[in-house]
Amino acid sequence: xxxxxxxRARFVFRLGDLKLEWTIEPRYWRNHFIAIALLILLILGLxxxxxxxxxxxxxxxxxxxxxxxxxxxxxxxxxxxxxxxxVGIGGFTAALASIYWGWNPWQSLFLxxxxxxxxxxxxxxxxxxxxxxxxSLITLLLPLIFLxxxxxxxxxxxxxxxxxxxxxxxxVGDIGRNYLLGCLMSLGLMLVFLYVVDKVLRSRWGVYAxxxxxxxxxxxxxxxxxxxxxxxxxxxxxVMIGIAGWFAAHYFGTFAGVTYLPLQFMLKVxxxxxxxxRGEIYGCVVGxxxxxxxxxxxxxxGPIHYILFPFILLLLLLALPEGLYGLYRRHRYKEYYPTLKxxxxxx
Amino acid sequence: xxxxxxxxxxxxxxxxxxxxxxxxxxxxxIVGLIGPNGAGKTTLTNLISGLYKADGGRIDFLGTNxxxxxxxKICHLGISRTYQIPQPFPDLTAIANVVVGVLCGKHRIxxxxxxxxxxxxxxxxxxxxxxxxxxxxxxxxxxxxxxLELARALATTPKLMIIDEVMAGLxxxxxxxxxxxxxxxxxEYRLTILWIEHVMKVITEASDRIEVLxxxxxxxxxxxxxxxxxxxxxxxxxxxxxxxxxxx
Numbered sequence: 001x002x003x004x005x006x007x008r009a010r011f012v013f014r015l016g017d018l019k020l021e022w023t024i025e026p027r028y029w030r031n032h033f034i035a036i037a038l039l040i041l042l043i044l045g046l047x048x049x050x051x052x053x054x055x056x057x058x059x060x061x062x063x064x065x066x067x068x069x070x071x072x073x074x075x076x077x078x079x080x081x082x083x084x085x086x087v088g089i090g091g092f093t094a095a096l097a098s099i100y101w102g103w104n105p106w107q108s109l110f111l112x113x114x115x116x117x118x119x120x121x122x123x124x125x126x127x128x129x130x131x132x133x134x135x136s137l138i139t140l141l142l143p144l145i146f147l148x149x150x151x152x153x154x155x156x157x158x159x160x161x162x163x164x165x166x167x168x169x170x171x172v173g174d175i176g177r178n179y180l181l182g183c184l185m186s187l188g189l190m191l192v193f194l195y196v197v198d199k200v201l202r203s204r205w206g207v208y209a210x211x212x213x214x215x216x217x218x219x220x221x222x223x224x225x226x227x228x229x230x231x232x233x234x235x236x237x238x239v240m241i242g243i244a245g246w247f248a249a250h251y252f253g254t255f256a257g258v259t260y261l262p263l264q265f266m267l268k269v270x271x272x273x274x275x276x277x278r279g280e281i282y283g284c285v286v287g288x289x290x291x292x293x294x295x296x297x298x299x300x301x302g303p304i305h306y307i308l309f310p311f312i313l314l315l316l317l318l319a320l321p322e323g324l325y326g327l328y329r330r331h332r333y334k335e336y337y338p339t340l341k342x343x344x345x346x347x
Numbered sequence: 348x349x350x351x352x353x354x355x356x357x358x359x360x361x362x363x364x365x366x367x368x369x370x371x372x373x374x375x376x377i378v379g380l381i382g383p384n385g386a387g388k389t390t391l392t393n394l395i396s397g398l399y400k401a402d403g404g405r406i407d408f409l410g411t412n413x414x415x416x417x418x419x420k421i422c423h424l425g426i427s428r429t430y431q432i433p434q435p436f437p438d439l440t441a442i443a444n445v446v447v448g449v450l451c452g453k454h455r456i457x458x459x460x461x462x463x464x465x466x467x468x469x470x471x472x473x474x475x476x477x478x479x480x481x482x483x484x485x486x487x488x489x490x491x492x493x494x495l496e497l498a499r500a501l502a503t504t505p506k507l508m509i510i511d512e513v514m515a516g517l518x519x520x521x522x523x524x525x526x527x528x529x530x531x532x533x534x535e536y537r538l539t540i541l542w543i544e545h546v547m548k549v550i551t552e553a554s555d556r557i558e559v560l561x562x563x564x565x566x567x568x569x570x571x572x573x574x575x576x577x578x579x580x581x582x583x584x585x586x587x588x589x590x591x592x593x594x595x
Binding site for chain 1: 396397417418419434437446448450460463
């Protein structure tokens with residue numbers, strides 16, 4: 001039985017050995033459960049409106065790409081302009097496994113992780129060899145090369161039209177419920193990514209990532225094997241982005257290179273990261289919902305987002321390098337570095 | 348013997364920044380490394396700390412040749428350094444700057460994040476920067492940055508600490524505090540120090556022995572007073588004409 005106690009300025013909930021404290025004053029409400037509960041309520045409230053559920057799912061997929069990307073940018077100290085490469089690798093692996101071999105989503109997830117891991121390990125050396133602009137240029141080109149590859153091998157990848165008939169992520173027999181459950185799963189995936197990256201960045205890995213981001217030569221001089229950490233970070237984040245691609249393929253049931261691999265998609269992902277602020281994983285969620293909503297409303301006007309998105313990105317890069325979310329956090333130190341508070345003991 | 352440098356050379360194109368330099372550093376010493384601008388002092392420290400790879404010669408640290416070893420391995424062996432122009436992690440707080448040194452420096456078994464924080468706090472307190480532990484490094488003053496660099500270098504538990512022009516840009520009061528601090532660190536942590544400095548008064552008072560470089564070559568070595576009166580050293584700093592007139 002849950003016991004509720006009212007103590008000074010807080011409620012204490014007890015269930016056996018479990019204890020949860022709730023501060024009454026709203027300015028101390030920094031509880032993630034509120035945000036999660038609100039999102040779940042929003043999704044449940046929108047059941048029966050598949051277009052809006054798809055919109056939320058798209059936002060969650062953007063966040064699933066942007067969250068590991070934010071970690072990657074910090075942990076490698078490099079700007080990756082081609083995160084969609086791993087969306088493509090993950091998505092195509094899932095799609096091909098599902099269509100040609102008839103694999104279900106969970107079997108294809110295993111294969112997606114393996115293939116993404118292989119490609120990530122192959123490309124991870126780039127974080128050591130290429131610096132600054134060269135890394136950005138190479139990563140910018142790789143998805144475009146992959147897009148050309150899908151066009152050349154049109155019979156396998158169906159470059160122009162995309163692959164369709166991919167097994168759905170969930171099928172309970174009712175389309176409305178499928179949309180609802182798919183949307184909740186996308187939220188779950190996004191929250192898992194958020195939790196994992198948050199835990200990593202608040203550990204000693206976060207300190208290493210921050211040190212590499214700030215000055216990798218000094219980090220190396222202080223005894224950090226920067227190459228190892230950059231390779232591991234790039235590999236792990238790339239696999240996570242690959243999983244986002246897997247989810248997109250199985251959720252929508254179709255996967256086309258022309259949707260995910262061109263520069264337009266990269267611009268959207270970068271916009272999500274830039275709105276959140278570089279390295280701000282919670283900002284990525286805000287950015288993802290902002291971009292998805294903006295895209296949704298702009299498509300009603302016409303294909304104006306092709307011009308508007310790069311324009312907003314340029315403005316953000318020039319005027320607000322910390323992102324829109326950074327405006328809110330301007331008075332605080334960067335959240336992606338672990339907050340290390342040590343109090344001096346009074347003697 | 349802690350460090351033995353034998354016939355080390357390093358060139359950048361046609362310029363030989365370090366040309367056949369040899370000297371030893373014994374445990375517990377403070378060795379001063381002086382020379383006019385462009386003498387090759389910082390290049391030599393970069394060679395010792397592993398930022399550059401020597402073109403020739405040997406650098407033995409505790410019997411291990413460290414030429415060609417990556418910087419992090421040299422740090423793990425026990426060599427740490429500060430920079431002429433402070434290079435903190437600007438977006439990290441002072442304590443996080445030092446925690447990097449604690450976590451990444453010499454390997455310590457079962458070092459938890461909390462232990463690392465505690466040790467970093469201790470390092471900050473030693474250099475007198477504990478009060479600024481939660482201030483971003485980019486918001487610290489030059490003197491505080493210099494002490495932060497010392498704390499960070501100390502956090503890696505070095506045997507040999509290379510201090511590169513710690514007095515640059517400090518006023519006389521701050522310089523005095525810095526010298527006292529370095530001496531205290533040497534005593535408390537049993538450090539050996541290779542100290543590069545332009546301020547002659549400081550280096551002659553603080554060091555046990557001085558090595559002098561000019562145009563990449565070693566031109567003199569010995570106790571501070573002997574070196575300071577050496578006509579070759581005076582000539583290198585003030586010109587041969589002045590050295591001759593002083594002799595006459």
